[in-house]
Amino acid sequence: MTYELFPGNTADIKTLEPAMLRLKEQFDLDQMIVVTDAGMLSQENLSLLQSLGCDFVVAARLRSLNQVHTKAIVGEQSWTMLSTGRKVSEHTLGGRRLILRYCPKKAARDVHTRDQAVEKVKKRLAQGVKGVGRSGRFLKVDPQGVRLDEAAIARDQNYDGLHGVWTSLKDMTPEQVYTHYGELWRIEEGFRVMKHTMAVRPMFHWVERRVRAHVAICFVAFALLRILCHRYNTLFGAKQRLSEGQILAELSQVQASLIRDRGTDAEYLLPSKARDEAIRLYHAVGQKLPRQTVLFKPGSTA
Template sequence: MYKLNMATIRKTKVGKYTYWQIVESKRVNGKPRSVVLAHLGTAEQLLYRLKEGPFEKKIRSAAHGAVELFYKTALMLELPRIFEQSFSVQKRDGLKVGQSLLLAALHRAISPGSKRSFASWAKQTTLPEFSMFNPAKLDSQHFWDQMDTVTTKELAAAEKAITLKLIKEGLFSPRLLFYDLTNFFTYIDSGNERSSLTRRGRNKQKRHDLRQFGLAQAVTKDFLIPVFSEVYEGNITDKERFIPFLTRLREKLAELHISLEEVTLVFDKGSNTKNNFAALDTKKIPYVASLSPSYHQELLEIPLSRYRKVKVGDHEILCYRTCYEVWGKERALVLYLSEKLRQGQIQGLTQALEKKYSLLNELKQKLNNPRARKKQIENVQNKVAEILKGERGPELIKVSIQDKGSGRFDIEWELDKEAYRRVTEDIFGKKVLVTSQDGWSDQEIIAVYNGQSNIERVFKHLKNSYHNAVQPQYHWTDQKIRVHTFICLIGLLLSQVLWKKAKDLGYTISVESLIDMLSQVRKADIITVTGMKGKPAKESKLEEMEPELKEMYEELLNTF
């Protein structure tokens, strides 16, 4: 009888190495046995045979550009040293507290996620290679335990040391500081009594149903580098927080041997009260701020014919300067026309008027419904007043109520075209600035205040779900919330410093685009098999990328 014996390939392990063999099943002394026909060697040696010569094989690819440059930025600012000196030397999973906080900051800046998601993110990057840690060990418990050791005093010490380093590197000029506040909603349960920071208040993301905490910040004019921040209770208004902030800012600047009187503070109308301006006067703190136009209607009535043209940057702007009594004191005021603001106000007014027209039309249909109940004229007047309330409704929409008798009424309305023209042409678009810097020109005052939009961009960064996000934050105690916010602000600091480097090189992209582009720079581990004997050569090299990205990456790398 003819027997067909089929040869097969078999894997065998010797120590930690895997080899391949060609084997055939035969009977030896009447028993089936696998007989080795040929030793093929390792998988790489087998491929060498098949390709009849040397070859390369990629065995791993990881995101590299963003984590590398962020880490180098941290080294430039000496954050590892500062953190080691500021925080506990407790070690967990081979890392000190400061090292864990820095890694968490890189995570929040580049690809925000929960502490639980850190390990899976880090494994996809080259961060573990040059930071020397095992990502598998860094679970959420690791970060919670490390964060537990951090005190408010240690956070203040770290912030002070970082600010001194920024001054040394020329990244912080105290001449101008922009101040603003925001808040972040949380999902902390109403019954949680461990957190006194999170309170219900007016949330700027319209989540009034949730507990929130506030964040006050002062940033530099150039590149939005945060130099002072403070977490506070969520039920405190912007106006209430202003004087405590001035006190803390004075203390912080004194530690840096900077007098608050040397700094011009720029803030918006949300912090305006008589007491707050009295505090500025008493402490002799220079300021540039905006006033709410609605409280100074007589200023808005000043015709544009009395304004003069000034050049601010590349734009010509109409402005008017005067002295005016504000909260019991003569102050320098600058009114100027912003066409961008005017167009936005007109768009908002148009939407508001359309909504009021729709409500008036609904009321008209109800009044003309034969089945409608009889009404008193006072009821109709009250309903009309309710519809017109706000958005200049009573001023712009003229409504006439017609009495048809027997408790029946009808309404007609029209837009007051002259009032509409006066509002949109003579009032809209005007901003009112107040300053103690009497010696500054109109151009300087306007240019400085326009920089206030910078800090608003900072808060947008902190609420960007893709980079530098404070939310979501899965912490339920005040101490953890403060440490978590500190981590996020360190990530923001690194982002802004790296963005400044890119700007200095001539790249005009947003900080978010910069992070996204650098995240595309990947490094691959390559093994090269050159023969049947010896271990394959292993090396790491950057993967191919667009020439523009490669040029930017290399130029940024050369700045360190």
């Protein structure tokens, strides 16, 4: 695992090139498959990945396709049904491979989201308010005034349940390509753990070297937490799997009282009763959680 830091005002789409060049320098990799969401999508970035010899699976912005490509994906087409209940189809647009996936649950969610947006537009129009945020894509402004854009609603319905990815992987089936794309959730989960569970933000530093040091410490802690999570779930996952947040909660309950003998000035650690999960967490990294009072020696891990 590795990471790269950029100034806060750097657009996501501008971070791919320096990050990829650094990866190429840092690691000797025979093959790289870059998986990203649509935030990294640009023709320049796709060309960059190809020039570096990297394969890619990148989420497509279906609503941003030109009219010719749009007709190819929203019309009648041949679908392949998957065991998951979803179906996929494949297209070659502009010399690139585009794989579409249709999911009934996503279709229902898209319909619900659009219905809410349309109701919001109607309500705001009735109140005489023109600004309706993202729902404004369903507005039509012309010399006659501002009104609901029925044509835009109809166009939006064409994308219900659809998701697409651009890929350079030619020897993989659409299902295999989407399996790679599905792994993106691990990165997104990592961001959530770093930002929320480990509270990497807010950070109260203004000097760059201290910001970098803060993030480096948090990243090392995150890497250790991920390793511990993997080891625990490998050894004991059949009985009970733990998430990173649950692991931190369990370890926070491991406590001990420091007791001093007034006669000898010796100090002892009196551990509190540990839960079974905490005992197994220590075992996962080859450590034994003390259960009895032990002599405290400064610098000792006991």
